[in-house]
Amino acid sequence: MKWPATQAMPVTATKDIAIDESGYVRDYGTIMGQIDSSGYVRDAYGSIVGRIDSVGYVRSADDAIIGQLDSSGYIRNSDGSIVAQIDSSGYLRDGSGNRVTSNPVSPNLALFLTFFQ
Secondary structure (H helix, E strand, O other): OOOOOOOOOOOOOOOOEEEOOOOEEEEOOEEEEEEOOOOEEEEOOOOEEEEEOOOOEEEEOOOOEEEEEOOOOEEEEOOOOEEEEEOOOOOEEEOOOOEOOOOOOOHHHHHHHHHOO
C-alpha cells in the first residue's frame, strides 16, 4: 500500500525481513520491493515509489520529502513527528517503542518498512 506523502505508514513488520545482495527487500523470501544502487525504492513490480537520498531524507516518487532518519536513530515524518526508531541494538521500534522486527535492521531497511511497505 502506498501512503500519502504527508503521512507515514504505521510500522507493522513482525517477521524476519531482510535486504538481499541485489537490494530486494524480502519477507521470508517473498519480494516486498527493492532499494536499488541509486537509492530508488521500487515496489514488488519494479515501479519507483520513492527514494532514500544520501543525507537520510525519504522522498516520494515526485521528490517531496516525506520523512527523515535523524542522527539519534529516530525516523520522523514530514512534520517532524517520530514514527519509528532504530534502537541502540539495531532493532526497529514503532512510534510507541514496541519492537517490530525480530532481527536488527539496516537504516535503509528501516526507512523502507516505515514509509514504503
